[in-house]
Amino acid sequence: MRVVVAHNRYREAQPSGENTIVDVEITQLAAAGVEVLPFLRSSDEIPSMSKAAKALLPISPIWAPKAQHDLDRLITEHRPDVLHLHNPYPLLSPWVVRTAHRRGVPVVQTVHNYRQVCSSGLYFRDGVICQDCRGRTLGVPAVVHRCYRDSRAQSALMATTLAVHRPTWRSVDRFVALTSAVADHLRDYGIPDERIVVKPNAIPDPGPPVPVGEGFLFLGRLSPEKGLGLLLEAWRRHPDGALGPLRIAGDGELRPLVEAAAAERSDVTFLGPLDRAGVRAALEASAVVLATSTWHDVLPTVIIEALAAGRPVLGTALGGIPYLVGADAPREPAGTGPAFRASIPGLPVGMVTGEAGWVVPPDPAALAAALPPAAAGAAALAPAARLRYERTFHPDVVTKQLIDVYASLSRPPR
Missing domain, CATH: 3.40.50.2000 (Glycogen Phosphorylase B;)
Known part of the structure; x- marks a missing residue:
């Protein structure tokens, strides 16, 4: 089985559990015999980009043309069975879902946050839980409150991105919900049960535990x-x-x-x-x-x-x-x-x-x-x-679950 794993890595200056989980998952899949084709971008690339590339950054969350070109070439060359998407922002864009589907490749997405609805992805603002954008066609409250990077302009762009890509998200073939709470979030967003699988992350086994300490x-x-x-x-x-x-x-x-x-x-x-x-x-x-x-x-x-x-x-x-x-x-x-x-x-x-x-x-x-x-x-x-x-949560259990998700979607052998 051949799988493209697509992920926009968060800045290394802000340690990300999501980056770590993606790296671990790639290692676990490879150990299980899956051929993994990493399709990775990093937000750390942004400062070194050319002026022309930086000029396109404002539209990247909606449509990242270079990422689509590179992904299309990767799919054409390697003909993967599945594309597995994690974080698409800002350098990949949810448009990678459309690019994969155009080539007949089914898409799995692991949902690590609430960014189908919430511009910050957290459902959290000014120290309290906030869900003001739930159920709205356009997340105007996110713009008013500068929820994305404390910028009205960038919040407006992200709110627009979420509105534009609502049909894109709803076309994803299978969502991996990390917990039952994320599954609830996806149902509330309009995703049917049959396209949601609850599968948590795994971490490597540290070995037998020692007796509990104190405190x-x-x-x-x-x-x-x-x-x-x-x-x-x-x-x-x-x-x-x-x-x-x-x-x-x-x-x-x-x-x-x-x-x-x-x-x-x-x-x-x-x-x-x-x-x-x-x-x-x-x-x-x-x-x-x-x-x-x-x-x-x-x-x-x-x-x-x-x-x-x-x-x-x-x-x-x-x-x-x-x-x-x-x-x-x-x-x-x-x-x-x-x-x-x-x-x-x-x-x-x-x-x-x-x-x-x-x-x-x-x-x-x-x-x-x-x-x-x-x-x-x-x-x-x-x-x-x-x-x-x-x-x-053991890798042997969780990796098998993920491979089963891929197998349920992958095309017949060529």
């Missing part, structure tokens, strides 16, 4: 939507040292907030940005991993890393987090969040136990109440966390 670990981008303010407010509702250590690792605009918290309390430690060995050590030292996002986080890779290390997760009941910990329930209309299961007797109101962790409403009081029972229950839930990784 809690927050690992990720230090930005408002990741819920650091929520976490620290909840943490301060407990006496210093009552919950064991809170380790915070990562970097970003809220780094001063974390450094101030570490200076204020002896039970908060700021680890800074970590390499892979540092991440592994931090996971092993902790008992529970925190995923306190205040937006509909699609698929926080840190949760899969936690499960692979045999660490249960305490998270907010938003986006893909309930799915990842096995606590997702039947949902209300897309975007309104999960309908909670009845709380387990003895747990705080609103705290739901899943296969591999717990979820709570994104509220400081709810999170504060959930911290002690999570600490107490970590060791008991650790084996189930590792088992959920092995059954749902």
Whole structure:
């Protein structure tokens, strides 16, 4: 089987989990015997472009002529069975779907965010969840609020792109929804069930886990939507040292907030940005991993890393987090969040136990109440966390699912 993997890489100066996942997925597919033809562009190419190429950048999200020419040549030369698209912006454009279809190549797209509808892709603005552009033909609110790169002009371009390419997206042969929440988003957008497959990302197996450590670990981008303010407010509702250590690792605009918290309390430690060995050590030292996002986080890779290390997760009941910990329930209309299961007797109101962790409403009081029972229950839930990784997020499982998606679409042998 021959597959074109198309992805516009995000700038390396802004570390992207999506870039990492695409790289890992290409490696996993090749190891499984799939012939992968990478069709990659990088936003880091933009500064070195010629003046003529830069002059075309404003229209690139709608139609990137050079990318279409190059893709058409690649398809003509190699005759792939499937094109698998990840991020098309800004140098590929969703037009690659039309280019592939013109040559008779079916298209799979992995949906990593909400950019079919939302210009920023996050459903998050000014510190709160925002879905003002849902259901609109043109995302005027995105323009008014400068949702794309804090620019009205660029927001207008992106809103126009989303309007122009609504038929393009609806022509995609199969969507890979990373979680059940993303599947809900696609249904709300008008994609029929038979063209949606729920398939999460995978990460390499780090090996058998060690016994749980102590305390809690927050690992990720230090930005408002990741819920650091929520976490620290909840943490301060407990006496210093009552919950064991809170380790915070990562970097970003809220780094001063974390450094101030570490200076204020002896039970908060700021680890800074970590390499892979540092991440592994931090996971092993902790008992529970925190995923306190205040937006509909699609698929926080840190949760899969936690499960692979045999660490249960305490998270907010938003986006893909309930799915990842096995606590997702039947949902209300897309975007309104999960309908909670009845709380387990003895747990705080609103705290739901899943296969591999717990979820709570994104509220400081709810999170504060959930911290002690999570600490107490970590060791008991650790084996189930590792088992959920092995059954749902292991590369052997996930890569087979993806190859099955390709096989369901690929043309008969030539």
